Amino acid sequence: MKRIKIVHLLTSELPVNNVLIKGWVRTRRDSKGFSFIEVNDGSCLKNVQIIADSSLPNYPEIARLSTGSAVIITGDLVESKGAGQKWEIQANRVEIVSLAPDSYPLQKKRHTDEFLRTIAHLRPRTNKYGAIFRIRSELSYAIHKFFRDRGFKYIHSPIITGSDCEGAGELFRVTTLALENLPKQNGTADNTQDFFGTEANLTVSGQLSAEMFALALGDVYTFGPTFRAENSHTSRHVAEFWMVEPEMAFCNLEENMNLAEEMIKHLTTYILDECMDDIELFAKFVDKSLLSTLETVSSSDFERLPYQTAVEILKKSGQKFEYPTDFGKDLQTEHERYLTEHHFKKPLIVFDYPKTIKPFYMRVNNDNKTVAAMDVLVPKIGEIIGGSQREERLDILEKRMDETGMPKDAYWWYLDSRRFGSVEHSGFGLGFERFLMLMTGISNIRDVIPFPRTPNSIEF
């Protein structure tokens, strides 16, 4: 007999004799002459209810089945008389694979997210985290499919790198030098003895690599882990997170914004179509306004406005912000959320930021004050995408690198791309976890990642 997963079992049209399921006990309760066992196998949010009759030979053992125990069940799929489910299984065999002790931490009660983070290896066994990680998987697939359907090629950009894309400097060092007995030269660490013969770090972005490939293959994207060694303890920061970074040759800022808007709407619609069972859990227990937020994101025309206009709106708003706004100051999350949640009540794209607050690679506009940057802002989150048209003019790029203190020698290869066949090109980065937070209403980024990495926290 072939095992059937519960997600398929529960969509059966007709009763079926002799089905085989394998999973874990969520709850068990006794009735007169019966045990009702709720079994989940991770394939969907729903459990299947098993009716185990006291005539089963191992009924005394079945009656001791505890939450978290593993079982293999054969029986007949029959219409359920109970409320809330169409089907249940009348068991003719209940094999107990392993009995979880009473110390199993996930007993039937509400656990806090904080507690569940301490057992991150077990939390995907709960309804909420099972749902998150199924959505995370589906969203990943949707991203690959979105880009492939449009002719983009997927690039694996390097994780260990000698470059610092943003010039931001909050990097994790990667080394094979023995810290207990550091080899030294001239009083400092001898990098020539390190694995790569020089200093190496974890990447903060795949963009520069993706640019090299866009100028060869046309439209490309990366989807991989990126890192920030920021000592931040907020609910929006982790040290390790995944980014989606498309990069398009022959693409200007407007076309870049078009793709960003199309992608966000497409993915949101996809999740509403494909993951509704799991999404409903979040709409019910985590964020009552979730479905209306997702509808707004998937169906609105995103507002587009220059940074200058955004600043003026914020100044005229009469709102008290913690941080002041003025031309030349970066927008803070409070500003971004005001604009998207209160002023426009839908997603928006702010473009043409002051060049003083943006990295060297963004294309300088004719005003010589702003760059062809764009950020997509969405309700609950604020910035979810940052992107730009890239500076394709070698002389201006070199000037910007000098201004911002980027070492041109180390980037000879990047500059090569402007020497040989340079074209206008653009790209953006989507914070994958932030998008998941938008999709689920979850407010702490630690809760949408299998095993979050934050300062002083690396367990599992």
Place this chain on the structure above:
Amino acid sequence: MKRIKIVHLLTSELPVNNVLIKGWVRTRRDSKGFSFIEVNDGSCLKNVQIIADSSLPNYPEIARLSTGSAVIITGDLVESKGAGQKWEIQANRVEIVSLAPDSYPLQKKRHTDEFLRTIAHLRPRTNKYGAIFRIRSELSYAIHKFFRDRGFKYIHSPIITGSDCEGAGELFRVTTLALENLPKQNGTADNTQDFFGTEANLTVSGQLSAEMFALALGDVYTFGPTFRAENSHTSRHVAEFWMVEPEMAFCNLEENMNLAEEMIKHLTTYILDECMDDIELFAKFVDKSLLSTLETVSSSDFERLPYQTAVEILKKSGQKFEYPTDFGKDLQTEHERYLTEHHFKKPLIVFDYPKTIKPFYMRVNNDNKTVAAMDVLVPKIGEIIGGSQREERLDILEKRMDETGMPKDAYWWYLDSRRFGSVEHSGFGLGFERFLMLMTGISNIRDVIPFPRTPNSIEF
């Protein structure tokens, strides 16, 4: 007018007036009153030939178009009179976006792979490397689709980790400690001051994390970067590479082998179906036997035999091997290749390896000498997959950890999975780059990765 990519242009059924293409000049040659320009946009291997008539207003500039220059062309798609192509474009406008200087390194001649590695940022602009990276992208997508179609959930396992999956020890350390001025305690590096408050490393495998999720969601897989700080200078080793690691609850060794075989055949067939244009380049220029190898892989029933039998075959073979074979010794690449290329002439799966040469997490067989391990061996490569049924019995797992010197305290969470709802489960790891080498006949792993990381090499 909307731009059309060359991959779509060349499959046109009929002539089309007024098409717009954007790309880079591969070659240009003069004829009487014409320039023939070969343009590529990365969307496929093939170029489109442009006929630029000397009556075009900027013809003097067109006649100076150099290899690597960027162009935007409008014209009519017409049937080509030349050999080797169905369509060409009669240009009515040739806009020169940027003119590549004569120093452009990719002139029309054969370049060695070694040379191209020194310009890894430009090599995807060549026919060969464009083809590799298109296949790499397609294969990645095929992997996601394969697993999703079978109900597997995609897990992003952590890159920075406190664990050492294999106990192998060849790890990259990740740190924010200032190596120039290392904070010390008791004469050694003060790890408590490091970002994570303790030692952290780059992952060698996502398996242990994937196991935690398999025991919650059923069938899962990871597909992400993994790292080895081995000081190897072979054509098969890099410090950073991608692995595909499925992990299945309620799955024994045989079912694990079935999935591995099914996956390899499926992916090979997929690449033959979807990437034939690019594959043909490798069959022609890189490995004349490529197509027959791929046909064998996609259509053979993989031989399955115990390690013990494999050793006996090798001993009886009369072959001179560099390394001796005997029960308890690991198979070397020369042995693996002999078995698959010469003895069986098809892929094979060797299982039940001696426990002394395998990691702690593999399930101990009843003979107490072997473990339920399996390796898939393929022609040209040798081992392409390694996997096992995992030890689900807590007491035996603990004993194995003691025997192999794994610190049980640090793995309390891993042991938890055998305390609570433990079930038989299995998984394997596919070296993504090795599979790409099999698909293309490329013999150096550095040439199937965008920017390879090897000892003393971290450029780009």
